[in-house]
């Protein structure tokens with residue numbers, strides 16, 4: 374799959390096969406994240422791999438899924454992610470651009486995972502204090518968000534916007550994600 378195909382095919386995945394991911398794979402996705410652009414090249418982002426079944430189960434309790442469809446679209450037993458990567462920032466080496474760095478790094482991570490056929494869900498709705506406690510993060514490390522990972526057990530699709538931007542499940546049970554068209558996002562060419 375080339376980069377263009379990966380960008381078009383990428384969808385957030387919230388139902389996963391239970392085949393585990395290796396530590397080597399998860400490290401590779403972090404390696405892709407660390408190469409992303411960073412304001413002033415400060416590189417404030419840090420990562421924690423969550424892969425032991427016990428920790429993965431505990432993390433599941435601290436995250437929220439698919440706000441527009443909750444709780445119906447929550448991953449059920451047997452569909453849950455097999456790993457998480459917690460994305461953190463080092464407050465001793467951060468800038469006002471940390472959120473922008475975060476976006477660039479996470480997109481790299483997601484696309485690298487896709488190259489292995491691995492699906493991801495970027496999760497900002499995480500109980501940060503409890504997750505930081507679970508991961509025993511030191512004081513100067515801020516938990517920003519978590520990425521849920523696993524082999525996809527669903528194939529959500531992009532659709533054009535008819536009513537609004539809320540994703541929905543169609544009659545076939547497929548998650549449909551409305552996206553703005555090129556005409557809607559391109560203001561003008563000058």
Ligand SMILES: Cc1cc2nc3c(=O)[nH]c(=O)nc-3n(C[C@H](O)[C@H](O)[C@H](O)COP(=O)(O)O)c2cc1C
Pocket residue numbers: 383384385386387437438439440494495496497498499529540550
């Ligand atoms: C910053 C950010 C935070 C998100 N937080 C959550 C979340 O907490 N839970 C969740 O299920 N999805 C979350 N998502 C996934 C979005 O719902 C998803 O990207 C959006 O519906 C578009 O779908 P797509 O990724 O398939 O294009 C988040 C995405 C981003 C970029």
